[in-house]
Amino acid sequence: MTLPKRLLATHATKSVGPLTGIRVLDMTRVLAGPFCTMLLGDLGAEVIKVEHPARGDDTRAWGPPFKLYEKQVGAIEGVTSKGGLYRQPPLFKGESAYYLCANRNKHSIAIDIKVQQGRQVILDLAKESDVFVENYVPGKLAEYGLGYEDLKKVNPKLIYASITGYGSSGPYANKPGYDTIIEAEAGLMHITGEANGPPVKVGVAVTDVTTGIYAHSAILAALLSRVKSNVGQHLDVSLMQTQATVLANIASSYLVGGKESSRLGSSHPSIVPYQVFPTKDGSICIGAGNDKQYKIFTDAISRPDLLENPKYATNADRVQNRDELVALITEALSDWKTDDLVSRLEGSGMPFGPVNTIKQTFEHPQLVARQVVKEVEHPFAGILKLVGPAVEYSTSEVGVRLPPPMLGQHTEDVMRSVLNYSDDQIESVARSGGAILYDYNI
């Protein structure tokens, strides 16, 4: 990067993050892709999110819950409206919580790639960008002249990341990717759920999210590579391969040891008790990892009989008599309120943790102390609470700088400031329908 980049005025901050000065052109939608580009934005990159002019990212409509607007969206017809090429923005019920979780630190432009001038905007932006991220079915963007080879021609230093369900080659390449389906196909559901129950999915789209995290790290690696090589490259990230990786020791047990895995509920295959037990008013996870910790546990719940019985004396004994012991402990703990049990076990030296709801999770003293929840001001929806970046950096500035954007909120700004389009050029693009200018009146 030899010339200083024209950065958006709204992007400029005093802080310097690892990706300050890097521009990301983002054509992803839904979760895995936007989560990836959000993480790049957290690190200081300028992220330009390309959205379909009419409905934008699909997740804008996914709710409830929505954060209702506190201010009127858009201009008042004939009073504050700019008129001419400016249109009233599309109205949603509010900002969907789903959309809000994965789209901070981005600018939104409303572009229609079916229109030639719209595609030209993308090509012009690709020339000014360092990274391009997309999650269309393989080959789709190439049909629009926006494939890797096309963008590489205008910008050989561009890092082009494709996020798909199954990868950009292979018999399943054209299958659209869904987190739930891939959790089934790639072994995760088979191993999740009760031993005598059906396979279940993870309560959050973990494959989507992990793929987003992995994709952003591959982009960081490619940027590092580019420091020396001075060229870009194509990255092929998929839900399925990410999921296969996340199987870790479960995969290894099979590939190296020939051992198939199965559902265990919350239990540990070779340690007892190491699982969730119901309490009077919830559930608690007990992790008595060895005999010493087991004694601490039986003392704490005033059940020395559960230790004195030779059937439960050592871990090997407890594993052998698992069902019996689990039933006894279940009975013992059913008398306890979760909070009382937590107080009793705190600082005892035995690992444990209550099964917290989402509310209890974000009220957890540790997450509160570490200020994990951040607040950001949204121009129409008031104050938003978002989960901040997971890693603390001692030097680099990493954090929530911008609220998730409204649909096409920055179209004109980007065309002027980044592409240096003149008034005439902007008018031409808007008239063609390649870009839509929404009048948000902010």
Next chain:
Amino acid sequence: MFSTRIIPRTTRFRTPLVSHRYQSTVAPTTPAGKTLGPLSGIRVLDMTRVLAGPFCTMLLGDLGAEVIKVEHPARGDDTRAWGPPFKLYEKEVAAIEGSAYYLCANRNKQSIAVDMKIKEGRQVILDLAKESDVFVENYVPGKLAEYGLGYEDLKRVNPKLIYASITGYGSFGPYANKPGYDTIIEAEAGLMHITGEANGPPVKVGVAVTDVTTGIYAHSAILAALLSRVKSNVGQHLDVSLMQTQATVLANIASSYLIGGKEGSRLGSSHPSIVPYQVFPTKDGSICIGAGNDKQYKIFTDAINRPDLLENPKYATNADRVQNRDELVALITEALSIWKTDDLVSKLEGSGMPFGPVNNIKQTFEHPQLVARKVVKEVEHPFAGTLKLVGPAVEYSSSHVGVRLPPPMLGQHTEQVLRSILNYSDEQLETTVRSGGAVLYDYNLPAQDAFDLPSQ
């Protein structure tokens, strides 16, 4: 149980394995058309154990970094003993056997057996820190500082060092000193509450997903810090924790609560607002059906020859199906119970409705897509024969990223590292070994330039 037979320490020094100071990584056998890995030339000093930390440093190794894994001389990484299953040795060696657990997270590393309780051992770490770019550890906060190996200590010898601490709960806060366990944190940080059947208990994810995701996140933070360092020319301290990673992974579930006040709950395999979008049992297994809209639902009912399930106005639109969920799910369950999974898969293939069989681990790695993409890599282990490992998840068009080295034997590279990287003389080596600060194990392997092995 395994048997540990540790070879007596040797004070006999063979000729140096490499006569030159170890150069920064150059991979002479980078495949044609590929450039050096993104982290070639970067050295990582790795004091992590178990899963999250080793997974992180393994990913750095995949990207071409030279990773030096510091292990306790007697037992090494705890996971070496975690099995069965073990990959039994095909060649004779006296050592702890290679557990599948250890093997999954430790390729592309060299192992040195160093005891940091001994002053000469700590000196080895300090000397290596001076020659490294990245230091990763997962001790309880403050532990390494007691040994003079905390961030401030290492920063003094190497201001450019990136020091990453991976903990359960973070390096400060009321829970900072609590050891971190994936299962416990899945409970504490909301994941168990939302996983399991609706009318069943909370369950954990079948793999230690919080550990693994934290490892992935940690490696990306290290990459970000390396990028930062290109401009700033200084290192920094990174604070990564299972709990904060898990809170992040809650994504839209977190958002629904924080922004919408809506609590999460268990749904089994169902979708809150689409029916049918869940797992159904088949005659011989399970299948996940994803009829995301009315068009796809019609495809489904046609495919299973049950037009009645569409014609009935109670199930005509998605809204109707959601309203009559329990009834319809029972009917579909009955309908699919007569199908074998393979037959159903054949029928639905290419139909346009999203679906997928619930595959076990064997079926997962026999999945035509993973086979076509050669996701499973083979690497030769000096004693355990050919190992199958899951290769890196991302394909790079230019950079060479892959499995170069098998997971090391405990302390396999101690002498090599001390001589080649630290340039220790015979005397220095002898002093360090006699003190117990480092232990030399005689594996009777040929001299090995770590990056001479063919890479995949």
